[in-house]
Amino acid sequence: MKKIYWLNHIVEFVFIVLGILVALGINNWNETRQERIREFVILQNLKEEFVFNKEELKRTEEVLLDARQATEFILQLFGNNIDEASGYNIDSLIYFTMYAPTFNPSHNVLNDITYSGNMNVITDTKLKQLLLEWASKMEDFDEQENNMYYYLNRHAIPKLEKLMSFRNIEKYGPMSHVGSSKLIENNYQMLDNLEAENIFDNHLYELTNVHNLYPSLYDCIDKILKQLE
Helix, strand or coil, X not given: CHHHHHHHHHHHHHHHHHHHHXXXXXXXXXXXXXXXXXXXXHHHHHHHHHHXXXXXXXXXXXXXXXXXXXXXXXXXXXXXXHHHHCXXXXXHHHHHHCCCCCCCCCCHHHHHHHHCCHHHHCCCHHHHHHHHHHHHHHHHHHHHHHHHHHHHHHXXXXXXXXXXXXXXXXXXXXXXXXXXXXXXXXCHHHHHCHHHHHHHHHHHHHHHHHHCCHHHHHHHHHHHHHHHC
């Protein structure tokens, strides 16, 4: 009887242990399943974010390229005879140079998974490395953009305000209704000014430095999107 008694207890104990193990297994499976669902949602959101970022990068580059080309063209006019330069609309050209466009990508999804700890949910090691690479590239890019923006708005424009009529320039933008300046007929006389030439040259330098970083950003975005496919 004692043997049967102990045998029953052992069997009962085994069933209890098996029940616990099965319950733990089911719980772990549910947790893993929930993590994979969360990972899927994160990856989809990341894909949407970087598709948007690529389009935003293209849009910003178009504005930057217009400013760069207009600045390059104006620099070719400096030192030439004003009669020769008068064949070009100098005020319109200057208007297109007065840009320091900044790339404004979305960081919402990436910041959320970074600061919430959900980066660990992503199982793709290469993708995580690419996301870290993107963050690093953006730090360098932001610094260069800030230099470009700071130079144009804190140095170039305050100096150019003393050398030309901004009213003549702004008539090619949203302030066209204001009309031309009654003090300066046009800005061609600026083309004989060395200080003005240096200002545009430095502005072109900053625009070029930023533009040279664009291929690296495109490459990183493309790699991330490919990894997300």
